[in-house]
Amino acid sequence: MTQKNPRNAHLPTKEQVRTFIDESETPVDKREIARAFNIKGADRIYLKKILKELIEDGHLERGRKRELAPAGALPSVAVIEVDRIDKGGEAIARPVSWQEDTKPPLIYVLQPGRTQAPGVRDRLLARLSRQKDGTYEAHVIRRLEASAGPVLGVYTKTGKDGRVQPTNRKLKKEVIVREENSMGAQSGEVVLCDILPGKAYSLPEGRVTQRVGPMDDAASLSLIAIHAHGIPDKFDEASIKEALAAKPVSLGKRTDLRGLPLLTIDPADARDRDDAIWAAPDDDPKNKGGWQAIVAIADVAHYVTHGSALDRTAKERGNSVYFPDRVVPMLPHELSSDLCSLHENVDRPVMAVHMWFDSEGNKLRHKFMRGLIRSVASLTYRQAQDAHEGVTDEKTEMLAKEVIEPLFGAYASLKKARSKRKPLDLDLPERRIEFGEDGFIKAVHKRERFAAHMLVEEFMIQANVSAAETLVKMKRPCMFRVHEPPATDKMIGLHETLAEMNISFAKGQVVTTETFNRILAQADNEIDRELVSSLVLRSQSQAVYSPDNLHHFGLHLQNYAHFTSPIRRYADLLIHRSLIAALKLGDGGLKDEEALEFSEIGTQISATERRAMVAERETTDRFTAVFLANKVGEIFTAKVSGVTRAGLFLSLDDSGADALAPISTLGNDFFNFDQEKHMLVGKRTGRVFRLADRLAVRLREVDIVTGSMIVEIEDGREGGTPPSRRTPADRKGKTGGKPPARNPVKKKKRTTPKGKKRAQRRQQQE
Structure with a gap:
């Protein structure tokens, strides 16, 4: 029971004043109390005294305009940022400025009718009302400029304070970090910092929230992408507990495939092995020259069941993310690299499809089963290719004739059917980062591509088609891999670009994959083919996951789904579950409530896939920049891959690295940008730079933080000729390859009446 003040019984006690302030929805001033x-x-002197004591005791804080509120309370008006949208569609925000060590209180954003609902990372100026449970309700006053979110960058000490250079190339301003907000960061460290409220036109000020690691450590390069894109890289305790509890599978009711010599073929640096293959001639006399093949895929659905902790985390991640030095897996290591990985000479549970093809590679029929395999070997693409070409090693010597050659024999038939189908045939080599034994980058190569790559790829496509066909036929839920035809406006742009490369592509035609293959066939050499492949790829629609069967344009297939990589793609796991339920293959099948979420899940995993692609590309750029940082000043051959007002984008031949030649480095001239023809034309010299030009360039700057590189054009083209001195007339053969003669200056005719009279008199005299 609260005691009254004995001297002034009509006055409130300290506890009563504190309770009043605690229960007020907004901060209050002394007058309101x-x-x-x-x-x-x-x-009032008494009130002033007890308020002072409450502040000194740490129970109250004095805010703006001398308002009082409980310690840790938010002001009545504040800038907030939407943190997430809950299942009910309600926006939940957090204060932009929060100095406490504890988590900030939840802020529920009230949504007035007729106004656009706020989205994640939207910043709002809002009036806050504190609720009895410690949460707040926010009444939006107005929207502010959207926040770029926490900034990841490299910290540099500058006197007492420091600055952070953002790793995001789009963020042009450095961030000032006061010493008290630095968390003790040292120069050269990668840090994550929140932006503090400040003036719009000055450098932003930030507070370091995490020290990631030193920039010169290769491990930090991947961590930059992980943090920048919000990629989950830690598993919760429940998921780890489930993974640790998983056990090997016995045969039971599974089909025993251990007598067949299935094997895996993967890159040398593969982190997981989720597919095994086998092929042999079809023994049916009615199918002369035909083949049978089995594609066996890790039975992830046995271990990852709907609604489990592993399922929730796999759905959240959507896919594994692969960096040059590490993988952020969709599933914990105990599954992704062990029980669900088809290692050689150990029993592993699989979902398998047995397929039969005729001599022309046309699929006759297929059958799915749940089985148990024991891979006879884990080969690299190089090993499989060498064995096919007669160069065997200790592992492939016994497998070459009976196991490897039938695989290539079946592929030869499948290739015939592929040729008739005419899928999009792009030449897009990948960059491979090679590490030395010391862990440092040894080289950057273009990844080699063999017939063995295409063999495995075609086997996987056939298995994916079989999965989609089965689910379509049985009218069961399917997460299709959809690739729609390219948009018309992109085709117009591609036509204009290819015209400058003397590649014919008629405007307005109905495009098919064969149309693009004819374009690619016009490329003169391998370098040109890579560039044209890149241009064609940019013109394509983005492939996505959807429960609606909108077909796959690029592969020229009516029914297509991803079935072959459930270790690293959630979409494939859903296909496995749907097949299990449709074919009654035991436990782990798709649930009805799960099928109802297919549309939402498709949108989500399409987004996580795009996130992974961007993160992987950015990290490869940074690793390449680290490798080339010691080669500043050296000369490289390159191909112009883009032309803008700012300069030329180039791709270095050896490493595939991207670089920019700013327009200021192109020569002592003023260059006009011809957007339609993708050219820069010198006004004084007539010098022309255009798409697909081969140039010699000198590496001038390397920025490891952003992964960007600056080059300058050398005064000498590959082969000794000056770079890009041709004009449009040169290309048509009108000047014999020489610079055009300067045109004589023509005097303008006078147009004034006085000028006309003089001209008339001159004519009369003549």
């Missing part, structure tokens, strides 16, 4: 307790005149 006095009014609430009817405190007048000299009694």
